[in-house]
Amino acid sequence: MAGTSSTFRATTTWDSHSIRICASRLLQQHSSGGWGACASRLVGGTLTIHQQLENRFAAFKHAQAALLFPTGYMANLAVLTTLATQGDLICIDKLTHASLIDAAQSSGATVRVYPHGDLAKLRRLLSRWHKQFTQHAPIQALSSKTDMAPRLPRALVVTDSVFSMDGDLADLPGVIALAREFGAISVVDEAHGTGVLGESGAGLCELQGVSGQVDVVISTASKALGCLGGIVTAHKLVIQTLVNHARSFIYTTGVPPMQVVAIDAALDVIRDEPQRRTRLQSMSQYLIDELIALTRKRNAGFTLMQSRSENYESRMTTPIIPLITGSAESSLALSKRLRERGFLAPAIRPPTVAPNASRVRLSLRCDLGDEDLQKLIKALADD
Structure with a gap:
């Protein structure tokens, strides 16, 4: 929202000074390259600054590893279509962002939408699934998918942290507790929490004291960070699985260097200006x-x-x-x-x-x- 007595105040996050800082960083860190990554990440498009940002963002989110995508939509698509497939179950909050709904429906898994914030209904869905299978595939079993070997059915619980149209907060401790009780993988979209909530700005996971307990966290650089991009943080095994199997990561050009240094500069602001x-x-x-x-x-x-x-x-x-x-x-x-x-x-x-x-x-x-x-x-x- 922008307000002024005569016209709209600029809604861009970055002023000309910030842009000059980013451009200067780019020249210093990537002086031998062009303005684009020039290739997909797996065939030459991974630059040192990509890896540096991913390491920094993983630490920011209290996670083992991170993976950068061109957009948040692509990150959401990668996570759900890679971790779930036919025979699996995805339980997703009704008010979760449309990109996650799309990703869930694209995965081939059975999708069950539970009423907004209704953990009792979520429990019933997970309990029914758990009774159907005497064994299940927890997060540690992701290596079975990496090896493309047959695996046991898997359940995912998916929610936004801050809901984009209502502005309310998920009960992440409750969601995580249910996921763990029934051996499901928890996936949280921190698009509207990152940079806004938590002592260091890491999001609702930090605010509610569950950093490191959520299996997969998806963040975007397009909200508080004022940039563009999606970042997945998780156990290194999850990230490696995405690198090897996520089509929206494998078959697209790497994030442009200017975009990377802009995200890095935004993290400086989050750190230095609480x-x-x-x-x-x-x-x-x-x-x-x-x-x-x-x-x-x-x-x-x-x-x-x-x-x-x-x-x-x-x-x-x-x-x-x-x-x-x-x-x-x-x-x-x-x-x-x-x-x-x-x-x-x-x-x-x-x-x-x-x-x-x-x-x-x-x-x-x-x-x-x-x-x-x-x-x-x-x-x-x-x-």
Whole structure:
């Protein structure tokens, strides 16, 4: 969301100074190469800076190894189509990102979608699968797929950490506990948690104290990092399996060097400027408090998400704040009104969200000022 009194503030993360820093790094670290990787990773397109970034990102995520993809979509596709196939089971939260739904359906595995955040339903799905097979293939058995030998059926549990349209948080300790109880592989998409949550910005896994317990974590560089790319972090055996069998890794050109150094520079910002996260979370909570007060006082033309917990105010700590309008027409009207007041807040309509759940999606940035928030609140309060 961008706000200003006269026009839209630039929504790009990188200013000209940051771009110059990245360009300088590229010249220093990759002076003999071109602007592209020039080949797929397995046939000459793996550069030293790829490996350096992957090592750094693995450490950032408290994982053994990492693998860089051109986009988050390609990373999601790689994980689910490589780790699951016909005869396997994928249990996936209903509100998980569409790219993971696509990947699950492309894998050939049986896909079971459980109601959002419903761990009781997830337990029933896993229990039914577990009873069907007296033995199962845990994460340690991935070598059997690497060797292309017959293996036992495998189950995956897939969820976002921060849900992109609702902005709420997954119960990762609960999800992981169920996955472990039934011998399933846990897969968490940290697209909207990375750089925003956790003491070091590593995401919801860090915030909820489960770093190193999730089997596979998928992150993107296109959100808080302001770049482009997908990064999978996991046990080195998982990463090696992806290198050897993930088609969306094998059959595409390696990530361009400029993209790599931009991600590296963004990690510097996450490490060196924790005040950005503090500011973002304080702004989010302040705006939520103000919107709660506004909707309790009068009909504002929108409602806030109903919390799954009793205390809504303490639930939302993310910068994604949906304003539920119901109809697509009303969401478009509210989005247009905010745009006229200088705020970019897109209308989200079916099929992205369920029928009668259209909304305007606010997404805050740490560089918004207090005056921007006040103008936004006033714009929402005005008929």
